[in-house]
Every structure is written in structure tokens, then in C-alpha cells.
Amino acid sequence: MAQVGERESEELTLVTTKPYFDLPTACPLCLPLFIYLKLAHFPFRLSFNSIFPDSDQIPYVESGTYVAYNNENGGVIENLKRDGIVDLDSEFQSVPDWVAMKAMISSWLADAMMYELWVGSDGKSACKIYYSDLSWPIVKVLFLKQVYSVKQHLGITKDNAEQREDEIYKRAKIAYGALSTRLGDQDFLFDDRPSSLDATFLGHVLVTLHALPETSVLRSKLLEHGNVVRYAEKHKTKLIESSSSSSGPQFRSVPSSSTPKRGPSNWSSKPKSQPKREKTEGEKTFKRRARYFLAAQLVVVLLFLSLMGGNDAGDMELDDEDEGNAFD
Amino acid sequence: MSNLDSVPDLTPPNSKPDPEHQTPFSTNEIDEEDDDGDDENDVEDDEEDEDEDENGVSGGPNRPKPHSREARFRSEKLKMDSLLQRMKTGPVSVRIHDVIIKGNTKTKDHIIEAETEVLNNVGSMQELLKASQIVNLRLQALEIFDSVKITLDSGPPELPGTANVIIEVVETTRPLSGQIGAYTKAEARSSTVEGSLKYKNLFGYGDLWDGSLAYGYDHSAELSAGVFLPRFKGLVTPVTARAYLLSQDWLTFSSYKERSMGLSLGLFSNQHHEVTYNLAWRTLTDPSQMSSRSVRRQLGHNLLSSLKYTFKFDRRNSSMRPTRGYAFVSSTQLGGLVPDSRSLRFLRQEFDLRYAVPLGFYHAALNFGVSGGVVFPWGNGFSSKPSSLPERFFLGGNISPVCALGGPTTLWGFKTRGFGPTEPKRRVNNENANPSGVDFLGGDLAVTALADLSFDLPFRWFREKGIHAHVFACAGNVTKLTEFEYRNFSVQKLVESLRSSVGVGLVVPTSLFRMEINYCYILKKFNHDRAKTGAWLTFSSAT
Numbered sequence: 001m002a003q004v005g006e007r008e009s010e011e012l013t014l015v016t017t018k019p020y021f022d023l024p025t026a027c028p029l030c031l032p033l034f035i036y037l038k039l040a041h042f043p044f045r046l047s048f049n050s051i052f053p054d055s056d057q058i059p060y061v062e063s064g065t066y067v068a069y070n071n072e073n074g075g076v077i078e079n080l081k082r083d084g085i086v087d088l089d090s091e092f093q094s095v096p097d098w099v100a101m102k103a104m105i106s107s108w109l110a111d112a113m114m115y116e117l118w119v120g121s122d123g124k125s126a127c128k129i130y131y132s133d134l135s136w137p138i139v140k141v142l143f144l145k146q147v148y149s150v151k152q153h154l155g156i157t158k159d160n161a162e163q164r165e166d167e168i169y170k171r172a173k174i175a176y177g178a179l180s181t182r183l184g185d186q187d188f189l190f191d192d193r194p195s196s197l198d199a200t201f202l203g204h205v206l207v208t209l210h211a212l213p214e215t216s217v218l219r220s221k222l223l224e225h226g227n228v229v230r231y232a233e234k235h236k237t238k239l240i241e242s243s244s245s246s247s248g249p250q251f252r253s254v255p256s257s258s259t260p261k262r263g264p265s266n267w268s269s270k271p272k273s274q275p276k277r278e279k280t281e282g283e284k285t286f287k288r289r290a291r292y293f294l295a296a297q298l299v300v301v302l303l304f305l306s307l308m309g310g311n312d313a314g315d316m317e318l319d320d321e322d323e324g325n326a327f328d
Numbered sequence: 329m330s331n332l333d334s335v336p337d338l339t340p341p342n343s344k345p346d347p348e349h350q351t352p353f354s355t356n357e358i359d360e361e362d363d364d365g366d367d368e369n370d371v372e373d374d375e376e377d378e379d380e381d382e383n384g385v386s387g388g389p390n391r392p393k394p395h396s397r398e399a400r401f402r403s404e405k406l407k408m409d410s411l412l413q414r415m416k417t418g419p420v421s422v423r424i425h426d427v428i429i430k431g432n433t434k435t436k437d438h439i440i441e442a443e444t445e446v447l448n449n450v451g452s453m454q455e456l457l458k459a460s461q462i463v464n465l466r467l468q469a470l471e472i473f474d475s476v477k478i479t480l481d482s483g484p485p486e487l488p489g490t491a492n493v494i495i496e497v498v499e500t501t502r503p504l505s506g507q508i509g510a511y512t513k514a515e516a517r518s519s520t521v522e523g524s525l526k527y528k529n530l531f532g533y534g535d536l537w538d539g540s541l542a543y544g545y546d547h548s549a550e551l552s553a554g555v556f557l558p559r560f561k562g563l564v565t566p567v568t569a570r571a572y573l574l575s576q577d578w579l580t581f582s583s584y585k586e587r588s589m590g591l592s593l594g595l596f597s598n599q600h601h602e603v604t605y606n607l608a609w610r611t612l613t614d615p616s617q618m619s620s621r622s623v624r625r626q627l628g629h630n631l632l633s634s635l636k637y638t639f640k641f642d643r644r645n646s647s648m649r650p651t652r653g654y655a656f657v658s659s660t661q662l663g664g665l666v667p668d669s670r671s672l673r674f675l676r677q678e679f680d681l682r683y684a685v686p687l688g689f690y691h692a693a694l695n696f697g698v699s700g701g702v703v704f705p706w707g708n709g710f711s712s713k714p715s716s717l718p719e720r721f722f723l724g725g726n727i728s729p730v731c732a733l734g735g736p737t738t739l740w741g742f743k744t745r746g747f748g749p750t751e752p753k754r755r756v757n758n759e760n761a762n763p764s765g766v767d768f769l770g771g772d773l774a775v776t777a778l779a780d781l782s783f784d785l786p787f788r789w790f791r792e793k794g795i796h797a798h799v800f801a802c803a804g805n806v807t808k809l810t811e812f813e814y815r816n817f818s819v820q821k822l823v824e825s826l827r828s829s830v831g832v833g834l835v836v837p838t839s840l841f842r843m844e845i846n847y848c849y850i851l852k853k854f855n856h857d858r859a860k861t862g863a864w865l866t867f868s869s870a871t
Binding site: 015047049050051052055057062064065066067069072133134135136137138141142299302303306307 | 609613614617620621624625627628629630631666668670671752753754755793836838839840841843865
């Protein structure tokens, strides 16, 4: 039993939100990572965390004590490239269109998806994807928090709501058009070989087609591009539905001595948005000693007051008068 | 005994008390008969008012009315003496006609009347005095009155053998009070300093409102507000409700932070039993992003809806330095009391048994204690699910095991969350970094046992201050049962992996807390256990 457990923990495990809408995971952030690993034919196990929908750490991959979180170093895919585990993009960086396509997918399409899930549609899809395992009061509060946060992120106010919506849909339409042209009748976006952009784009398209309601404006705009829809359904059949077990008989674990491919290792274990100043050992020791010193002073003072002084040094309560107790 | 015309006139109508042979009035005897302890609540029969209602002073109608004050005092003293005489020989029958409440401008009458129910069943003078004492104590316990005065008066003349009880209360003029104290909460497993503000009787229902801010040694902070209602819709015991915001930082020990926002209701509470309900939204996060796999799996939001029943039986002479008696505490907590299967479902049971034996020399006493606890999830697939991390048992801390009554909490010599199942933290991919260390995951089953011999020191100054010494030994273990680990469980393994320590120390009791300065020697520990042989300082306060 222990051996199997150890083996399981050494295998690469992808942790995402739960499956829904006939997709292994219906979260638009998690599905690209799933598809990426599938495209790379990298065996992995799938595990779920369904109680932390508002976490920016999910999705993440882990193997033994190695973990790559979503909110570090540009995302899990970047981490996997950097740590030499999986890299599908090594030959595409210099392609002229690469950066532009990447920018379009990661900004315009991502924003459009965020808007459509939380603001544009009635929110039911989002609740099913993220909140199906949480109790109702928590769901209500988290949903309102998330809607507020999305509006903040997209710069939507009461005054400019319509205008922003038009802008978001227009940009999405432009992106779809460009990507559809780029794709043509190929199997993949670049050189007929899979890349991380395929994974990201496929993830977006599959969630739009399957998770968003039929009344969704974004979905209807996507349906105008037949080649994109066919591309997505073909890969869905190949990658998702044909693989019945994600953990194959052989597995690959992340070597424990893996070093980053380039540059000095500046692994940050803290989220990028809150960098903390590194404290030197000396400072830490000094602070610890200062704390002990202050605590010792406080204890001595309290002891002195209690032993020498007497009653209720710490009790400031106004006493009730007891003189009226006697019976006359 | 002939029938009485009225209660106050307690001398038989035909007798002529002889002033020269008056028995001296002795309150001491009355105290012993009727007073259960508190001298502040001495009960004296009031006969002054009675006299004003009387036509005659005492005895028959033919006696002349005394004019001088001294004569009046003498006659009243006579009455009192004869009453006491009669009360000594047997019950003096009386019943309550009316209870009159005065002095309450804000407090609702029914709040005070609810505390006087015990007067309704009174049948004799002795019972009346006892009952009046009880009523006095109860009204004072409401904490909303500055003073409570109970007067016994004669009933209406047409109803012989009756008395009126007049309750005069003075409502508190300063409803707002503040307090700072130090407490040891068994659940927190550490000492906390708490500052609170209390507002008494805001709506006149005897309601006590309080807001408090508590900070614990284990990096916990709690902001809460509560209300205490002595009588809520006819319920027998008082009801308390508390809304709280709690934050606990376990990053150093277990790589997670816990934040809870909830409501706690005290449904029933008396000397031995307590039932509380807790509804909370709890979130576990890991801002350090260094947690181990098991902790990572538990991060997120949970709805906690649980009912807790505590049975407490404490017959020890002191909780800070028990030298005689025994105590038993058992608490059962059932979580998942909503139809929603997505709330946290668990069953947690812990018990604690203590026994103190006095040894007769140097105020010495042997204290024995054994405690245990188990937690298990329930519901579909419960045997493969892990138990919820905050509900597990974590042993270790800076409080004294002698004072922490309630369940398995700590062993001498072991730091907070200092031993038990561990898991390696996330690997940092940096050659210069130290090894990440381990997360302490706690366990589903915990057992501890302690033996403590305390004795006075042969120096008078120490004895006066209550400072004494103690020699102690303790052992304990915590293990995992969930996720099919119970299949590997055996008592033999549990005993083989028991941690233990012995030591000697000085105990300094103060009014705020009990401080121990100990030297602990760790007899048995395992890899990763955070324990050290050496000097330790612990602080505990009354639970």
C-alpha cells in the first residue's frame, strides 16, 4: 500500500477543478494545461480541488515535493518549460506571428471568456464549473465577490458597461477571425505541430462551445468559424475521449535533481503579486531575541505585580456593590 | 401550636413575654441553620414593617402600646426571639401571598420573576429564608443590578399565615465595563490574552452584550461579539449567541492559515452539561505556497455546521493546583448538521480523566491523568476520505498538561504541534536554500497520560506565595486512521511509538496565570519531533 502511494506521489499529478459539461475540467484556465500535457503525450494523473475556486494557485502540477503553481513565473506551462519537463514551443519562439497570436489569445480571448462567464451570461455556467461542491451561502458570497472582481479587472462601470461589452465582443471577433485564418484547414496553428498556443486556444474554444449557454454572444461569434469548431471537436475526440485512463502503465516522474534550463535559478515560492523582502539570518535572529527579551520583561512585571501586589491586577471590571444584600 | 393570626406576630396570642427572661438574640445559630455559606447574603427577618401594620405590638389586644423607642425595640426583640425559638423547634408554616418587585425601570418584570420561581413552593419560614437567599444569588448573577434587597413582609391581615416578599433592585448605573484577562482555551491549546467590553441590560431583558478581541500565543487573533440572554422565550437555561471572526496562523507548523467567520450558539448550559451549536465559514489558505501534498488537498472553503455536547464533572479542590478529587470531561462534536452533503461531516470525541491523591506531607499530592480523542469523517466513502485538518489532534504547546482539562492537548517538553504524522513540504529549487522541512499534519487518534507529584517547598516565603515544586512524567502519541490507515493500526504500534518525557520544576501561581519553570528530559522522541531537553517555561490560566 505504501509503495503504491509513493509511486502515485512521484507521478506527475495535475490538480484542476472538477469535470463538467462533458469536459475533463470545464475551467478555462485548467483545460489548456490538460490539453498541453496530452498534446505532449506526457502521462499524468488528474486530481481535483473543488473547494477553492477563487484560488490563483489552481491549476498546478505536482510530483513528489515538486510543485508548479499557476500564479508563479507566468503560469504552469512556462514553469514546465523552464524546469525542462515539457516544452512544445522551442521552435516557435522566432515565428513572427507567434507573439501576436499569443497576445491575442492570452488577453482578448481570455478577457472575453472571463466577461462571458461572470457578467455576460446569467452566471449559471460559472457556478456549475466552480461552485458545484460548495454550500449555498458560500457560493452566493464568492459569486458576488468574483463578479465584482471581474468588473474591476475589465474596467466595467455602470456608465461604460455597454461600451465595454461591445469592445470586448469586437476584440473577440477579431481574434477569432485572425486565428481562423491562421489555422485554415491544418491540424494545428503552427507548422502542423502542436504548441502551447494550440492548447490554450483549444481550451478556450471547447469551454465556449460546451460550457457557455446557447444564448451566449461569444459562442455565436465563435460558431461563425466552422474550421475552428471542427478543429476543436477533432482534438476533443482524439485527446480527451479516447484516453480512458490518464495514468498509463508507464509513468514519468520529475527527476529530483532537475535544474532550470536557463539563467540563475530564481525560484520564487511566493506569489509574484506580493514580493517580500528577503530577511537576512542576522536580522531574523535579532528580531527573535528582541521578542524573547520583551516577553521576559513582561513576564517579570506581571509576576511582580501578582506576587507582591495582590489582587486582580488585570481585571478592570467595575465591581457590583454588594452592600445591598442584607435582608432588613 | 395554636393558629397564628398573622405571620409577623409570632408569639402565641396568650403568652406574656417576660422582658427579664428574654433569651439573647443570637444570629450565629440562625446562620448555621439557614446560611449555606456566603456571609454577604445573611438573611434577617424583617419585623419593622410588620409592626406598622399591627394594631397591637405583641401578645393579646389588652397590652398597652409602648411609647418609648427602647420599649419598641425591646418588644421587637422579643418577637424575634420567640420566632427564632419556634424556628429552632420545628417548621413554622407560612406561604407566599405576593412577590412585589420594585426599583426596575428598565428591566422587564418577567426577567426578575423568572428568578423567583423557587419562592412559589415555600411552605415554612425556614424554607422561605433559604429560598430568599437563592433568589438573591440568582438576581446578582444576572450582573445587571448594583444591589438586590429582599424584604419579608406580612401578608394581608385577612389571609393569615401568609407573607409578602418585596424585592428591591437597584439597576446598574454604569452598564459599560471593560476587562482584560488571560485564559487557556482547550481548543486553542495555548494561552490567550483577551480584552473585552461589556454592555449590560441594553434592552431590559437582562441581556449582556460584549465585544472582545483576543490574541493567542499561537498567532491566533479573534474578534467577536456576543449576547447573553438569561431568559429567552421560556427556555430553562440562558442562551448565548456569539458572532466571531477568527484567524489562526499555522504557517510555521503546518503551512496553512485558517480564517473562520461564524456564529456560535450556547443552547443549554448548567453545571455538568453544555450544548453548543456552531455555524461557520472556514477557509484554509497557504500564502507561503510551501505546503505539503496533504495540506494542499485541504486548502479551500468549507461550511461547518456542528453540534457539540460537553459533559463535565469536576470534583477536584482546585483546577490550578489539584490536590484532592477527580474530574471527568467528555465532549462529542458532530459536524455536518445540514441537509447539504457538501458541508464538513465529521464526528469528534474526546475525553479526559483526572485523579488527585493527597499524600499528607508538605501539602503533597499525586495527580494522574489520561486523555484521548478520535476524529473520523462520515458520509459516503468516509473510509477513504481524509479528516478535516483543523479538526485533527495536534499535541504540543506551552501550557501545562495539569491545567489543560478537556482532552489530549500537550506533553511537557514538546513544542506547539511538535510531534505526530509529518509530510515533507514543497521542495524549493534553489541550491542555497535550506531543506524545506516538514508539515505537521496532526492525527485522527491521540492519547496522553500524565503523572505529577506536587509538594510544598520547605521555605515559608514560598509557601505563603503558593510557590511549590513538582516532579512529572508524561507520555502520548498521535496517529492517523483515515484514508485506509486504520487497516495498519495496532495498539502495539501505538505503544511502541509513544513519546515520553520526565522532569522537575517550580510552579508559581499568580492571580492571572500559573507559571511553571521546568527542566524537561525527553525520554523518547522520533525524527522531526520538535522537542528539546532543557529549560521550559509554561503559562496556563483557569480553563
